[in-house]
Every structure is written in C-alpha cells, then in structure tokens.
Amino acid sequence: MAKKIAVVLSGCGVYDGAEIHESVITLLALDRQGAEVLICAPDVEQMHVINHLSGEQVAGETRNVLVESARIARGEISSISSVQAESVDGLILPGGFGAAKNLCDFAVKGADCEVNPEVARLVREVHAAGKPVAAICIAPALLAKVFGDESPELTIGNDTGTAEALESLGAKHIECSAREFVVDRKRKLITSPAYMSAGGLAELAEGIEKTVDALLELA
C-alpha cells in the first residue's frame, strides 16, 4: 500500500505564497518514493500580493491561497477544511513566506503569531494520530507555535533571530545545514532549512529528499 501524504501549500510564489521550488521538489521526492499525495491549502485570501519582479506589494490586488496553490497542484487540490487526519499517513509543509503569512502570521507577528484554525486543526490531528509531520524552510515556525508546549526539537537553519523566536514559542532549536534535516523521533516531527539557507536548487533538493525519506520512514 502506497503511503499517502498531505502536502499543505500556502499560495504560489516565494514572497507571498508557497516557495515553488520547495513545493515541486517535495512533490517529486514523494512521487519517486511511490507515495500518493493529497495536496491542500486553506480557502482564504492571501495576506497580500507581491510583484515578484519588483519585490513590491501590489496595492488593491487580492488572490486566494487555495486558487493560487492550485497552480502548483495543476488543479488537483482540496480545501484543507475537507481533509481529515485518518485519510493520510503523514503531512508536510513546504516553506515560502506564504507559510508565515497565510498559514500563520509569524512573518509579521513573530512569536505572537496565530495559526489559521483549519491548518492548526489538521496538523494537530495528524500529530495526535501518531503520524509524522514535516516542515521545511520557515514552516517549522508554525510547528513551534502549535506544538511549543511539547518542547519539540526543530530547525530553521542558522538564522539567530528566527531561531530565538522559535525558542520563545517553546521549541528547542537545532542548527542544521540545507543539505540535512532534524528529526524529533519522539514527537515524529521532521524539519529542514531549505531556502532559509540553501544557495541553489541542487543543495535545496538534497535536504528536501532526505526530509521526505524520513517522513515516509516514520509514516
């Protein structure tokens, strides 16, 4: 039986949504390992729209997280509110600012962030069912918020300010390179820095492939 993994996207584009390279390499690694995927995203408006050429916010434009995530998913995507923990064997959150702007608001609130209720629900339910949860790039901040009371071991690479914010949420931060990952076996949480420190796609892919392997091993 192929393992089925929920992939939670947060839009489409590093500055206002899911990081596209991280998302695709995650999907590729899962397919190469024979896993099935259930791609999902919250059906909410993005925090904002960033012009990725200029880097500036586009005044007055709105985009929907589920609709934009559907670009990465080629239309094969579900609203996260329809996804139940019993339908999957594990869950992974690619990064990009969308993970810290649309799935939670860590990008603007830091340690005072709140998590989208449906994202928090699914992540909690998967975890409570004893199934593994992986998060890459900045997405471990969301895990720190949701599971901070369990003092999980997580990584966002080696950025001191972000690491301190994760620790203030209750996590124990472990420094890690983009080619590696951190696994908290007790809590079945796997994290990897990805573009928090990766210098290119080959380096990025190495860390994500190892993360996906660890996720499937624990699933």
Next chain:
Amino acid sequence: MAKKIAVVLSGCGVYDGAEIHESVITLLALDRQGAEVLICAPDVEQMHVINHLSGEQVAGETRNVLVESARIARGEISSISSVQAESVDGLILPGGFGAAKNLCDFAVKGADCEVNPEVARLVREVHAAGKPVAAICIAPALLAKVFGDESPELTIGNDTGTAEALESLGAKHIECSAREFVVDRKRKLITSPAYMSAGGLAELAEGIEKTVDALLELA
C-alpha cells in the same frame, strides 16, 4: 567554465503560463549539472488568466508574463528583449499552455500561429550561432513554426492532432515517450513530451533530465 543556459518562461501555471513542475525540474537538472541559468520571459500581458482550481477563465483579470514568471525565478529574471545569443551557450523552453498562448498563439491558431517577436528573435539567434535549443511539452510547436523551413525532427509525444499541426508547419514528427527525448543533431534541437504524456513527476523528471543532459552535451 560553467555553461550558461537561457530558460524561457511563459508565466506561472500550466493553464495560462509556464508549467511549474517542468520549469522547476528543468532548473534543478541544470543546477545539478553545474550549469548557470539566465531565466527570461517576454514583458507582455498573458493571453488570459485561468483559475487553476475551477479551470475557468477569470473575466477582467490581467497578469504580465514576465511578472508571473518571476515567481518561478524567485525574482532573478530578465526581459527576453535584453538577452543576446552571445550571452548564452544554449536555450530551453519549458512547456505549459503559456508556451502556446503567450510565447506564440499555437493553442488557438494551430498551424497558423505567430511567435512573439522577441522570443522568435532569441531562438533564431541562438540557433544561428550554432548553439542548441531544447523545448519540452507543447513548446516544440514554437520550434516547428520558427524552424519549419529546415524540416526539423521534433516530438510532442504521441498526440496525433498536435503532431499533424507540427508537420503542417514543416517539421518531421517523431513519436516519443515522456521518459525519452528526440535530438535532431544536425540542427541541434532537442525535444521531449513531458506533460504532453507524462503521468507523474518521476516520469516527467526522467525525460527532462535526459533532455537537459543532451542540451548541455551539445552546448
């Protein structure tokens, strides 16, 4: 000296822009082979905007091909009008409907299509300089239009209608699976079906990796 390859994008999303999986896997394969990339796109409006969740056109919305392509490029992108053939060792066109809607209008005009003038200029100049040009998925239709008078050997997989349109443009169509590619060594043109026939990411990646290897070998 690392070889430098122009990657020509056509937006961000399979139905109205560059196919995201094909684009990222192309960039990953190039990085893994130690190549440098120069990502570019035409600075023009998309033919239209498709909601990738519903599959329907979004009335009244416009998006710019260069700005949306910048999402895949993480902002590191140039207008194709600024790119000269002498700056690169080869060129590759990922697919997606954007290649047939924004780089040319093959998706609506078939064999009567016209190619964006700046895209046609760069592709012609790279070819005239004796450098290889690769195209995947539906993008070989653009090569058939530009190079039809040379009777190039190209593939778009095994879709009969599309293959006939390429032949009416002057190309010789070769059937090919998504895991393989066709190389016209005389004209230094490499083509592969990608999502014209691939059933998943692992299959997709195999064909694209082989295409990139052939491109770099000829570059």
